[in-house]
Amino acid sequence: MAANPSIRLNQLAFVNRTGGARAELPFSDSFSFVFGASNTGKSFAVKSLDFMLGGNRELPDIIERRPYERAILELSLSSGERLSLERALAGGDFSVSINGAESVVFSARHNRNDEANLSNYLLNRLKMADKEVAKDKSGTKKALSFRDIVRLCIVDETAIQSETSPAESGEIQFAALERNIFKYMLTGVDDAAMITQLKPKDFSTGRNAQVGLLEGMLAEVESEISDSFPDIDDLPDEYVAVQDELTELEKEMAFVRDSSREKLENKARLVVSINRDQQRVNDISMALENFEQLKRVYDSDIARLESIEEAGFLLGLNMDDACPVCGSPPEAHVHKHALSEIEAARAAAEIEIAKVKAHGIELSATLKDTSAELERSGQRLLLNQQSLTTLEEDLAAGSPKSADSLRRISEIIPRRDRINRGLALARRQVELTRQIADLKKKKQTRRHSNFQAGLSTQIANDFAVQVGLVLQEWGFPGECRTFFDTEGTFDLIIDGKRRRDNGKGVRAITHAAFKVALLIYCRSRGLPHPGLLVMDSPLITYRDPIQSKGGDLADDEEAIKSSDLRERMLSHLGSLGDLGQIVIFDNIDAPANVADFAQIEVFTNNPAEGRQGLL
Template identity: 35%
Template sequence: MNLGLRIKKIIFIGQDKSSEVNFNKAVQFVHGASNTGKSLLVEAIDYMLGKSSLRQVIPQSASYNEIAMQIDLDGKPFTLFRKWPSTDFEVYSEHIYSKDESKFFNYYRVKNATKKFDTITDFYFQNLPRPTILANLFGEKTSLTIRLLSRVFISDEEKIIGTKSPIVGGDSNENSKNKYVFKYLLTGKDDSEVKVITRGKEFQSEKRGQIDVLEDVVQSLALGLNFPDESIDSLDDRRARLDTSLAELLTTIDDSQEQLSEIVSEKKIVSQLLMTASERLNTIKANLENFGILERLYLTDIDRLSSQEEAAFLLRVGHYSECYFCGKKPESICDDLSDLDMLAKASKAEIVKIKSKYFELSDTTAGLERQKTDLCLGIDSLEKKLTYLDAQAERRAPSLKLEDNNLSEIRKERASVQSDIKLNKQINLFRKRLQEAELNTSPKQYKSEEFYPEIEATASFCEIYSEILAAINFPGEHKVEFDTKNTDVVIDGVPRDLNGKGVRAILHSVFKIALLIHCKRNNLYHPGVIVLDSPLVTYRDPLKSKHGELEGDEEEMAKTNLSEHFLNFLHSIGHMGQFIIIENIDMPEGLRGVIGVETFYGKNVTAGQRKGLL
């Protein structure tokens, strides 16, 4: 969530003393006499936003050596401390007046982050994805920084009355970046997709490198040529001749192969029959071997059962006398003899079954033996026929083999020719690219109009600008057009920079305010703070002000109560942001108590009044 920045208080810290300015309300009006530190206040805010240095513009500043600024960043309170001078920041959580180690947040540097220290931009943008901004029309880029952004929402007195675009900074080297920061705020689109244009010496170096690489490629490809002295046309002729020879030889080979086709076909049939017969013979041999084993088992079982029957018969002979071995009487032997009788009968029956199976097996074995004999005779005949066919084919093969060898040689030569044709085409292509590279000149930078903001965005901005002019009772019809070339506005047909100082100042201020409202209405990022030094300079005293007498358009505006309408309008949009106004003129009486006021009385100070900033 990005709620933006709100400055709550700035504190100048010295040895055993301090001086502070509160910014408690959405609109804070700081005014007073000249040389009371108003400009220093603006510069101090900028200093706490990462400006490299802070001038000692008033004598009193010499006794202060540090500045603290209490802020709310995205709704969270922080206090920043920075020595005067220094390039480092100490940041603490919450709003504090002195450093409390228990609330220490982090150290930051003005620029050039290290492994241990981030930049002050990293602090202020901790909740903002860093957009990529164009640095120039060569497509070179930079990241948005708090310094670039500060030029959009802070305007010192010199800048606010100047003729340059309100978003252009004082450093001409930064003007392009300033314009692209404005474009980003206006559209929400960064420049990360813009292609970088190589320029100057870097381009010449890349060009030389590209030429060297292409020359190496051409030389490398040329080494792979089989016929380096022949042109593509010559190679095409050779390929055509080889194609003709190849076609003729293929016809001859087809004729020779046709003569062999019958032999080859018959060989296939004979080979298949031989393979089938051999497989059948192997199967019969395996079965005969198994049947032999089974036949021997049958004979063994018959011998065992015959012995068993004979033993039973002998045991039954003379069973009416007393048993010679055990002494049993005939009446006790009868049961045992009955069992022996049953055993003898069972043995006879089993012998009959086995003999039946044995005879069946013998018949089957005899049949297999006959098949085996027939197969052996058939296999012998097939082998003789296959030998005969091989001899026939071999007598016809030498001529076909020679033709195949010739075919291989022609195909090999044709492949080499075809390869050379392809390589020559690649060589010609790279030679063309080499010539194009040598003819290349340094590319021109992009045209500025390629990066103008979209018309829809500038139209919305101009509409808001016109609304503000009407709200503050600015004289005229309030017709606003956007000058994309100068990144400025044209009011009722008059460019902003052609007006007098005071009118330029108020129109500069409206520019900054309109941008903030545009961003808020379109849910685009804006820090939400605007600091304006002397936006109402039109209402200066011509005799006392360093800006001298009023010009014609300034005199007309000075007769109106635009200053009161201007401040009242800022109060009405206080929910959108924070507005800090630094002025030499007095506060319009009708707004006292409505907006925050801080007065520096200068030499005319009386008891209970504040003389100046420090």
């Protein structure tokens, strides 16, 4: 295994001509795990690695890349060579330095007859040069390029979630080619020895079969139109009318919603204000009752003190006269108080009277102010209660309108769906008629090949077993009984369920298992594989269903998210260093022990904390 030709990524860097800006992302020889927040450059890094290995897709024009002009990828070959690949971010050829020597120009386009291109140079070092693969069922061949291999080793976020087979890109015109490339990796045998040939009978049979199939489909469409859509010619006009009606109803519903929302907010404010004013009125009323009682006390005190003062005054005037009450002479009076004492008592009463009267004046002012506040609060309370009553009447009046709009919409939607079905059938009828006519006019241009692209049953089963072992190692739910559908989807069937029929998170995990199994299968058997695997977001099933753009989790994703698959998967990848180099980019947080078996790079998306992002 150690002698297998391989490639190792050492570092990805971005620079400008002046050297004033440089961003670097190093990789471990075995397992690197790059994780962090969204929009920090992880997917851009994956696209950049593909770009630096010969990809011709333009890199995304993100703002963060603008200070940089060129990318540099440093890699090592098992032959001992160290390469530094430099390329403009706008694309074009490579400037390549081998073992530190002066740079030479390598073309980005494959040419099997010239080693001065990156593809042929790497294929030679990997012992894959001069291979040919059939690109269609007739056996037309093309030279194998390094890009054909890279597609199975670098997986972006879109591809890893796709329903398409991990061995294919989803482009129908490349399906045969991609299946044959996959076959070459699993067998080590290319298609160079295959004879290209064409059989007129096969062409005719195939064409007639296609015509028969399309005619059968056309008959079904026309039968449904006849039975269910006798008014099919009127459907376009009906569709316009229905759409107009729906648009108007939606506007009405939006107006009712907006109006009701504002009224409900006003109602809430009124209720709060009414409760507050009612409480204030109650408090003021109680205070006024207390003030009135205090006023009565003041009046009583004043009356009592005035009687004392008057009595003292009279006593002081008549001290030497007969008692004004009983008529007794002065010498018969038994009191011993001197006139001065009586006068002092009278004066004290007079002072106390003045104090009580002063308090009474203050109390009167307080009573006046409090009564005024009570009147204001009462008026405000009354106005708010009247406004609340009016608002509740408006809300009650709006409810029937909303219910009527909903009823009308529920009646219109089935009509619209029926119209859509009829229009779709009409379009299908036209398209099938055109396809049938085109097929009947189609002329034979070349003999049909007897070559059948695809894998043998034995090889397909052996590979499927390897995928099953990987899934078991990761703790994937179920028995992990895995089969390879060579005739249909060219994809896995896991525990009786087609891989493509799972949620996007499960598709991502099983796609990752497919690619990891391919690395293990090929490297352990000395078959063609560069010993390199880069994947973006294989663990998307661990996403946040609210914040993530991936949306809600499917049931099968929930089952995985609640398991320890993430930990077991990363641990397993960390154990494959002898077979190849694996680089994972993902949004999930790393398990606590991942540093034990992986080189970690964290993108925080926070300039004040660690590394913000790739650039």
